Amino acid sequence: MASSIGDPSKVKYRIQSTTSGTKKFKKTKEGASVEDKKDETKDDEGSITDDIRNADFYHGLIPKTDAEALLKKEGDFVLRKTEHNTGVIVLCISVRVDAEKVKHFVINTDAAKNYFIDVAHKETTVSNLINFYKTTKNPLSAASGAKLRKAVERPPWAINHDAIFIMKKLGQGAFGEVYLAEYVSEKGREKVAVKTMKGEASRDARNKFLKEARMMRKYDHKNVVRILGVAVHEHPLMIAMECCEGGAMSSYLKKNGKTMPMKEKNRFVAEAAEGLSYLEKQQCIHRDIAARNCLLSGKNNTVKISDFGMSDDKAILHDDTLEKVPVKWLAPETLQDRIYSLKSDVWAFGVLVWEIYSNGAEPYPGLSRLQTRAKIVLTDYRMKMPDDTPAEITKIVTQSWDKVPDKRPAISAVLPDLKKLADK
Numbered sequence: 560m561a562s563s564i565g566d567p568s569k570v571k572y573r574i575q576s577t578t579s580g581t582k583k584f585k586k587t588k589e590g591a592s593v594e595d596k597k598d599e600t601k602d603d604e605g606s607i608t609d610d611i612r613n614a615d616f617y618h619g620l621i622p623k624t625d626a627e628a629l630l631k632k633e634g635d636f637v638l639r640k641t642e643h644n645t646g647v648i649v650l651c652i653s654v655r656v657d658a659e660k661v662k663h664f665v666i667n668t669d670a671a672k673n674y675f676i677d678v679a680h681k682e683t684t685v686s687n688l689i690n691f692y693k694t695t696k697n698p699l700s701a702a703s704g705a706k707l708r709k710a711v712e713r714p715p716w717a718i719n720h721d722a723i724f725i726m727k728k729l730g731q732g733a734f735g736e737v738y739l740a741e742y743v744s745e746k747g748r749e750k751v752a753v754k755t756m757k758g759e760a761s762r763d764a765r766n767k768f769l770k771e772a773r774m775m776r777k778y779d780h781k782n783v784v785r786i787l788g789v790a791v792h793e794h795p796l797m798i799a800m801e802c803c804e805g806g807a808m809s810s811y812l813k814k815n816g817k818t819m820p821m822k823e824k825n826r827f828v829a830e831a832a833e834g835l836s837y838l839e840k841q842q843c844i845h846r847d848i849a850a851r852n853c854l855l856s857g858k859n860n861t862v863k864i865s866d867f868g869m870s871d872d873k874a875i876l877h878d879d880t881l882e883k884v885p886v887k888w889l890a891p892e893t894l895q896d897r898i899y900s901l902k903s904d905v906w907a908f909g910v911l912v913w914e915i916y917s918n919g920a921e922p923y924p925g926l927s928r929l930q931t932r933a934k935i936v937l938t939d940y941r942m943k944m945p946d947d948t949p950a951e952i953t954k955i956v957t958q959s960w961d962k963v964p965d966k967r968p969a970i971s972a973v974l975p976d977l978k979k980l981a982d983k
């Protein structure tokens with residue numbers, strides 16, 4: 560708990576109501592008084608009382624997809640918060656009905672603050688309501704036949720906001736700020752990076768934000784940023800991940816590229832390829848491979864692939880939105896037909912390699928996004944690698960920019976050569 564940690568210079572978040580009824584967060588000194596802590600409870604959305612907040616089976620704002628994955632057997636259930644109608648957060652019980660189906664039941668309250676799913680049975684607390692259905696084995700609704708058998712506890716990746724102490728801002732993400740923080744767990748305290756999501760975000764944005772965490776949870780590799788967990792009990796939602804103090808590779812290249820030894824550039828390429836080759840084996844289409852999404856970690860500035868906000872594990876993805884897309888990193892088939900695949904990641908890897916040997920310059924210098932698109936699609940235009948680029952690299956980049964996706968090499972196929980070059 561926060562009060563057991565003795566450094567008052569650290570700050571943590573607490574939730575504060577505004578007069579408009581929306582929630583915002585403010586930083587508080589650690590060790591908030593008992594009065595403050597009471598406020599914190601009262602201000603939380605959906606009138607979550609302490610019996611619920613501390614229950615192992617209460618999963619906060621965990622998305623439906625994550626909840627469903629936790630419910631393995633018939634009768635397994637969790638309690639969570641969800642957005643019922645736009646902007647209205649309600650408590651809900653998700654229960655596995657059979658191998659295919661999970662049902663979600665909203666917990667209603669009446670004017671006298673009684674809780675119920677079916678008006679036929681009301682209780683004064685949510686725990687009493689859950690106990691009633693668990694002990695009587697009455698279905699939550701006659702039509703569903705859904706019965707509560709076993710409460711499923713929070714998974715190890717669900718962490719408490721209380722365990723996260725914000726230290727300073729590291730950067731700006733698409734959904735909110737990214738902070739350097741200290742994460743305190745049974746294992747001790749460690750520095751982490753925390754991506755936050757603004758409290759007022761829509762359900763859609765929330766799902767996108769947490770999808771990134773879901774993707775990252777599957778991976779475990781030294782060249783891929785590791786996730787520690789998500790905090791979804793209150794706002795702001797947070798994703799805690801391994802901290803890469805060296806920041807984005809793009810910034811590093813802009814600052815140090817001109818004086819960087821060629822050996823270091825070759826190593827950056829090999830390490831990025833190692834991370835990507837691992838993702839390729841996991842069938843993960845990253846969709847946003849670029850120097851800005853490679854972070855640098857530790858004394859040696861080890862490259863770690865990050866930002867899984869757009870990634871997917873489908874073999875081929877057709878995305879009609881093409882909204883805010885990084886045009887200069889996109890393959891011709893993506894620009895033309897909006898098709899993403901492991902081979903469009905290989906194309907983007909080629910652009911990343913160009914960035915590394917071009918000291919972090921913006922790809923297709925002097926061309927706008929529209930001009931770039933037109934030149935690639937209509938004239939098969941390709942960038943030239945800088946003159947001092949090793950010949951092996953230029954060859955691989957040329958292959959990665961083949962117009963035909965199947966003719967581009969798999970990253971795993973070029974990895975041995977890239978590693979050999981880095982070790983020279």
Ligand SMILES: Nc1ncnc2c1ncn2[C@@H]1O[C@H](COP(=O)(O)OP(=O)(O)OP(=O)(O)O)[C@@H](O)[C@H]1O
Pocket residue numbers: 729730731732733734735737752784800801802803804806807851854865866868
């Ligand atoms: N694990 C981390 N360690 C250190 N810094 C990080 C980490 N993750 C993110 N940052 C910093 O925060 C910035 C924004 O993060 P990131 O790009 O992942 O956010 P995002 O929400 O995916 O935004 P966008 O989609 O616009 O790129 C990064 O450029 C980097 O400076």
